[in-house]
Amino acid sequence: MSLNKGETGDSQIEQIVEHANVEKPQRGRIATLIRKFWWVLVIVFAIGALIVTLPLVLVGFPRIIQDKVNKSTLSIDGIAVTNTKTNTVQISINSTVSSSNSIPAVVDGFDAIMYLEDKLPHTPVMTLRMPETKTGLAIVNITQEINGANLQPFIDFNSWYLWNSSLAVTIEGETLVHVKGLKAAKVSFKKTVNLTGINGFKGLEVTKANIALTPDTRGDNFHGYANIPNPSVLTFEVGNATFANYFEKTKVGTLYIDDMYIRPGINNVSVRANITQEPILLALRKKPYCTDGVLPFDLMGESVINHGEPLPYFSEALALHAQSTTIGVGKALFETTGATFYNCTGAA
Template sequence: MEQQENGKIAVTQEEAPAIRRSKRQTCMRHCKKFWWLHLLIFICVTVLVVCLIIFVGVKNIAQSKINDAQLQVQSIVVTNTQSNQYTMKIDSTITTDGSQHATIDAFDGVMYLEDKPGHVPFATVHFPQTDSSAFQVVNVTQETPVTDMQAFTDFNTWLLANETLRVTVEGQTSIHVRGISHAYGVTFKKTITMPGLQSFNGTTVTDTKISITPQDDGNNFRGMANIPNRSIVTFEIGNATFFNYLNGEDIGTVYINNILLKPGVNSFPMVANITQLPVLQAIRKQPACQTGILDFQLRGKDVVNHGQHLTYYSDALASVNQTVPIDIKTPLEAIPIPVSCSSS
């Protein structure tokens, strides 16, 4: 506005008061101006969430399904035993809930004693490719090298001495979920409880025969050894020799050949070269002179199969003394040598 005063023109300006926008208007104006930024953030968050679901969520679900699966071993057969390798056949089943459609890659799983510190593998099993069926049979037959002699010996020793033992199978593999191209790395780890041999407790010797003079093979005792195998493992042991003790005294050697020990009771011919004087003295003492039974202790000495020494068996058999009651009175009286209780 112009004003004239004393011949001078003065110019003045009046400003309209500023219009205050509401928060909603401000937000809409911001979104209208920076819509591209919000879209970019939304896309990034969406991609991140999808990636987390695919690479973390699905992986965790897959690992959880592997953890929930049940591994059951029906039998283990160890044959063609040599000093540094053997053939192993494992018959097993895997049970799942069957709710997921997936394929598990073939993988190598190590086996170790769960309750022995160090978890040193005694064998490696080559598991084939499997799927997520609710029930699946998994049978494996393979040549297995002895990669750690002490670990394999420990396994055989624990299997021999214990009523039960826990064995863990563990390996790394990948799982492929139907509809997703990505493969997820997972850990397969299962611990199974196996029945042990309980030191062959319950072994008996029947059909015993005693010779006063050694026969052509140098042995003077024969019988049939009946050995129980309470485990699920079949062993090809071969030819085994044992120290034979009576009342703590080493009285000779026992030989059992061609041992293939299957689950159940196994019978094998046995022969022995025994120093007879300690036996004749012991059988005349109470209570043996009445029962006719003497308790002998057997301890592993050597195992040979296919001309090779199997220390992983012989050391295991040497770790325990097994007491075996044997009828001595009957074969002595058949010679005949009468058995009576001594007065002293």
Template sequence: MSDKVEVTQYEEIPVKLGKRKRCLLHLRKFWWAYLIGLICVIVLVVPLLLLVGIPNLAQDKINSAKFHIDGIIITKTRGETMTVALNASMAVSGAGIKATIAEFPAELYLADLEPHTPFLSLNFPKTSASSHINLNITQDVKIPDMQAFTTFAAWLLGKETLNLGIRGKSSIRVRGISRSYGISFKKTIELKGVNQFKGIEVTDTSISLQPDKKGDNFHGWVNIPNPSILTVEIVSITP
């Protein structure tokens, strides 16, 4: 008689972990490596954002902005000085950054005449960057180059259109950041000229043999068309 021994063998089947649990186990094991990597990313990205990203973004916004001049009024001309009033606006697309543009001197020149010698300089005031910026400037200015200003006046009177260039250097400060970033402002605007006063009309004329109390014997109305946005004060040069 032989003894029979029954042997029972159990085989453990490995439990298959889900993707989420595997990720959690991996993070628990290598959390220190991910922490070091995150610190390295922050150390690299933040300086690049402050030194490169924000300045480039600010300059791109200025470059793509639409600058429009509504009117230029010149009064109180006396020698090489005058009073200039400029009404303009600038539309900035997607201006979601709260920032301030510092005051800066802007030079005006003829864009189609080399070299670009400025004939006038205006101080653009400090403004808050927004989607629509209004500029209303009235300043007493001195003509920096009389030859350049004379050429501008001749082009304005003789041409149908002319291109006016405006340039300057300023700085912009984004809210929440202590430093300022330099920006360049350069725009070219097409202006309508007087076009040799084409369309001028003299109406209701009359001539009298006897002069009036002012000594005038010719009377009439003169219609001088001005399609340009420039208004110039006309003063009497008679004694």
């Protein structure tokens, strides 16, 4: 057995040459480039991030803010109509706006129109100057003078408020929302609020009636008090209100409420009237009124005057429908004269 050193040696030399010709990795060279030009890579990465995120901010951010405005809530806690004149009134509205505070922001003040949601076409009743607010829970109180109170939209507003058990009002406008570090976002504010109406003073009650057979110096022969219910959040300064007094669809006199000022709840006010006596005394002798002397009356608004100025937005509203009540006329006459005027003997 022989050993071929030459062949074996050649083979070993060839393998060494082949290993020597293999290309070495370039890791060191790449690492060197990164160390030298790292700032270029950072700039490229930042530009790429801006290209991706900037459209999202410019397009998505306003949408996010608008969505938060849409999800906010508005509640009206009180409305006051005071300093009432023919063409102007002072409006005070106390309200609360509740919104998410996950993105702290400031909402610019803006002008907002208010209109009756269920009366078409939507016609502005008034323009409200909404103050600047912050996100979260914001108390928004507004007091301002409103012009054009004698125009039809404000008359309609009062009529709807007076004769409905509820009504929907919408407040609408555009404003800017500011978030620190970002461009202000333009948003639309539109909220519809359901309010409790006055419902025609349903439940009106006349008490402590005093009836005289001889009128006083002003021509009044009836005095008493009225409990006027107001289930709404509305306070309004009416002034001197005059009502036509009807019995069985026939006008029998005029009733007056002086310095009428209505607040939420039960309002006890003094009333006076001049009543034609003959139809009332005859009614006390016929059924069903002869049994207890209680007579039904309907009151229709005729005029409203405050500080010498007529208020059509109240008088026209009060004249739309009759306000019904009952008065214990028989008992009042007995207390005044000591005589019983209601009796069913021979009654028809």
